Amino acid sequence: MDSEQDKQQYEADARPVLEAPDIARVLTRIAHEIVERAKGADDVVLLGIPTRGVFLAQRLAAKLEEITDRKIPVGSLDITMYRDDLRMHPPRALARTDIPGDGIDGRLVVLVDDVLFSGRTIRAALDALNDIGRPRAVQLAVLVDRGHRELPIRADYVGKNLPTSLRETVKVQLAEEDGRDTVLLGVKRTARPGEQ
Amino acid sequence: MQRHLISAADLTRDDAVLILDTAEEMARVADRPIKKLPTLRGRTVVNLFFEDSTRTRISFEAAEKRLSADVINFTAKGSSVSKGESLKDTAQTLEAMGVDAVVIRHGASGAPYRLATSGWIDAAVINAGDGTHQHPTQALLDAFTMRRRLVGRDAGLGQDLAGKRITLVGDILHSRVARSNVDLLHTLGAEVTLVAPPTLVPVGVESWPCEVSYDLDSTLSKSDAVMLLRVQRERMNAAFFPTEREYSRRYGLDGDRMAKMPEHAIVMHPGPMVRGMEITAEVADSERCTAIEQVANGVSIRMAVLYLLLGGNEPAVTHTRTEEK
Numbered sequence: 001m002d003s004e005q006d007k008q009q010y011e012a013d014a015r016p017v018l019e020a021p022d023i024a025r026v027l028t029r030i031a032h033e034i035v036e037r038a039k040g041a042d043d044v045v046l047l048g049i050p051t052r053g054v055f056l057a058q059r060l061a062a063k064l065e066e067i068t069d070r071k072i073p074v075g076s077l078d079i080t081m082y083r084d085d086l087r088m089h090p091p092r093a094l095a096r097t098d099i100p101g102d103g104i105d106g107r108l109v110v111l112v113d114d115v116l117f118s119g120r121t122i123r124a125a126l127d128a129l130n131d132i133g134r135p136r137a138v139q140l141a142v143l144v145d146r147g148h149r150e151l152p153i154r155a156d157y158v159g160k161n162l163p164t165s166l167r168e169t170v171k172v173q174l175a176e177e178d179g180r181d182t183v184l185l186g187v188k189r190t191a192r193p194g195e196q
Numbered sequence: 197m198q199r200h201l202i203s204a205a206d207l208t209r210d211d212a213v214l215i216l217d218t219a220e221e222m223a224r225v226a227d228r229p230i231k232k233l234p235t236l237r238g239r240t241v242v243n244l245f246f247e248d249s250t251r252t253r254i255s256f257e258a259a260e261k262r263l264s265a266d267v268i269n270f271t272a273k274g275s276s277v278s279k280g281e282s283l284k285d286t287a288q289t290l291e292a293m294g295v296d297a298v299v300i301r302h303g304a305s306g307a308p309y310r311l312a313t314s315g316w317i318d319a320a321v322i323n324a325g326d327g328t329h330q331h332p333t334q335a336l337l338d339a340f341t342m343r344r345r346l347v348g349r350d351a352g353l354g355q356d357l358a359g360k361r362i363t364l365v366g367d368i369l370h371s372r373v374a375r376s377n378v379d380l381l382h383t384l385g386a387e388v389t390l391v392a393p394p395t396l397v398p399v400g401v402e403s404w405p406c407e408v409s410y411d412l413d414s415t416l417s418k419s420d421a422v423m424l425l426r427v428q429r430e431r432m433n434a435a436f437f438p439t440e441r442e443y444s445r446r447y448g449l450d451g452d453r454m455a456k457m458p459e460h461a462i463v464m465h466p467g468p469m470v471r472g473m474e475i476t477a478e479v480a481d482s483e484r485c486t487a488i489e490q491v492a493n494g495v496s497i498r499m500a501v502l503y504l505l506l507g508g509n510e511p512a513v514t515h516t517r518t519e520e521k
Contacts, residue, residue, distance in 0.1 A: 081235045081507075082234060091503055091507035091511075094218050096221070097221065131233070132230075
């Protein structure tokens with residue numbers, strides 16, 4: 001866990017690549033893209049991947065409701081138990097999995113996450129979905145795609161493509177969790193495997 | 197770093213709350229059509245039961261299988277133990293088979309501690325009840341049940357049991373459940389009162405972090421939960437009370453006594469219940485009795501413990517106090 005001082009230092013060094021208005025605009029665009037591709041978003045279920053993916057999913061759902069004038073089911077999908085690197089770290093505390101009441105069978109599930117990097121989180125999410133039900137189709141929406149995929153996984157909706165080097169870090173901050181909306185691009189202080 | 201769960205007294209408040217929170221998530225898996233997680237795939241867990249206990253063994257077995265571990269059940273009856281093999285030899289056999297965790301139930305207090313600390317075996321050791329000493333997963337599932345009923349399912353996340361008043365009634369002397377509960381509930385901030393006939397109160401109880409009373413009726417009105425303990429006749433080698441009828445009259449929970457408890461208070465029993473003696477059928481079958489819930493919660497708690505001890509490359513639960521011993 002970063003100390004408060006480390007956190008401040010990182011934020012001082014990092015460069016913001018998306019600010020609050022950009023994030024709002026990007027989410028509006030993704031919401032419209034979802035409606036367009038899903039031809040009205042009748043059967044869409046949004047599932048956010050904790051922690052920040054859940055807040056993004058909730059914001060997207062609100063925007064979809066504005067556009068379609070319908071209630072969009074939104075939930076969260078914790079993928080911790082499905083990660084392929086569980087044995088490389090101490091076990092993490094589990095986050096919340098909350099599947100909307102009607103389930104996901106036959107629905108179009110849109111997974112929502114903040115950063116798409118190696119693709120391993122999304123692989124785990126696909127495994128987790130498998131145990132929960134059988135969606136009609138699964139799509140992926142991310143705020144930032146920073147590249148460096150290790151698996152053949154691609155996002156359907158991307159807020160911003162951000163070409164990065166492996167020495168760089170991408171950190172998404174959202175008002176619900178961090179007090180402000182921003183995407184920061186910084187430089188890694190020490191190499192930590194799995195850091196976004 | 198230790199990677200065992202030997203005693204409820206080893207758990208810090210943060211460890212205990214982490215286990216309870218994790219169990220809350222595990223409980224959601226039980227509501228799904230596919231009750232399975234891939235988390236412990238490829239890990240081998242042995243249920244090493246030197247004492248009969250169908251209830252605890254199948255609870256652990258269900259938890260292990262839901263986490264996709266390979267499960268081996270070993271019961272002393274009919275095994276080489278009945279031919280005279282020692283605990284050390286059994287442990288070394290298991291070690292040679294590459295076992296990752298051992299869930300041990302033993303009639304001798306301290307057997308799991310010995311197994312974990314003697315260096316015979318590298319696997320994680322989880323105490324599933326040893327003699328009259330400890331039964332930590334039982335205490336955790338009891339605390340989990342209390343937190344769900346008294347604090348709330350979602351509101352309880354991250355919370356302990358601060359300020360809750362819990363009464364444990366019955367055979368304290370022979371009860372590892374009582375010892376584990378007193379330790380854990382104290383860590384979680386609850387106030388515990390033990391109620392038992394004087395003959396069933398252990399020597400040295402003054403040093404336990406709890407109150408002791410011989411009078412059940414006076415404690416009922418100020419209890420948030422009343423937990424009845426089974427009178428363990430099989431461990432009794434002398435007469436501890438005159439007759440079952442007298443025990444039942446003074447320490448059994450019936451409808452009249454339950455009516456004296458506050459509206460929100462629950463009745464708990466680790467099972468198996470001896471109906472008519474410790475508890476009347478009316479109380480056992482009432483909505484306020486959580487005995488069946490405790491069984492379901494047991495699987496969630498054991499999944500949480502297995503995940504936190506085995507799920508990563510090092511355990512998430514710190515065991516500072518065992519390490520100091």
